[in-house]
Amino acid sequence: MTGPVGASGLCVSAMTSVTAAKSKGGRDAARTRESILKAAQILFARKGYTTVGVREVAAEAGVNATLIRRYFGSKEGLFRAAVEDFLQVDPFIDGPRNEFGERAVALLKYGEEIPSALAMMMHATADPEARALCSALMHARIDRPLADWLGGDNALARAANINILWIGYMAARQVLPLPALTGDVVDETRRWLAIAIQALVDADKLK
Numbered sequence: 001m002t003g004p005v006g007a008s009g010l011c012v013s014a015m016t017s018v019t020a021a022k023s024k025g026g027r028d029a030a031r032t033r034e035s036i037l038k039a040a041q042i043l044f045a046r047k048g049y050t051t052v053g054v055r056e057v058a059a060e061a062g063v064n065a066t067l068i069r070r071y072f073g074s075k076e077g078l079f080r081a082a083v084e085d086f087l088q089v090d091p092f093i094d095g096p097r098n099e100f101g102e103r104a105v106a107l108l109k110y111g112e113e114i115p116s117a118l119a120m121m122m123h124a125t126a127d128p129e130a131r132a133l134c135s136a137l138m139h140a141r142i143d144r145p146l147a148d149w150l151g152g153d154n155a156l157a158r159a160a161n162i163n164i165l166w167i168g169y170m171a172a173r174q175v176l177p178l179p180a181l182t183g184d185v186v187d188e189t190r191r192w193l194a195i196a197i198q199a200l201v202d203a204d205k206l207k
Contacts, residue, residue: 101194
């Protein structure tokens with residue numbers, strides 16, 4: 001028959017329980033934050049920044065509206081996070097340089113199946129502050145790091161031109177879909193887009 005657990009054993013047991021509870025709480029908080037973010041992305045892309053309220057996002061996510069304040073601070077903070085979540089350049093530049101065009105088009109194709117950052121940003125043009133925020137984020141998170149990766153002459157201009165091609169393609173597929181871009185036509189367009197993007201990657205100077 002074993003004796004009673006000593007004081008040190010009780011302390012270790014208590015500390016383990018507290019650590020486990022904190023870990024679980026952290027996971028729950030991360031899941032809650034993610035559900036709010038995804039709900040916001042869906043609503044902002046569908047209805048626009050000006051017409052979507054914090055309570056509507058909370059209802060879509062199935063949480064209390066006070067949690068949005070806790071995790072994002074404000075509606076503007078939530079919008080910033082919703083846009084930033086999509087503006088990730090690393091997946092595009094992570095890989096062989098000579099395959100950038102094809103990789104970019106493959107990622108854009110995947111992006112057609114998820115709520116569009118472009119739709120959120122285009123809807124946001126109705127609000128001057130949201131429009132300015134989107135412009136700053138696009139420059140800081142896409143154009144500037146892409147230019148740094150490209151290097152060489154006119155890197156920022158080449159990065160901006162690549163971004164223009166991306167924006168135009170996604171607008172034609174998501175925001176204001178062109179009926180012609182289906183079937184063999186969209187496949188041919190993607191091949192052209194990959195070549196055009198790769199040409200900008202490989203160019204030392206703009207002609």
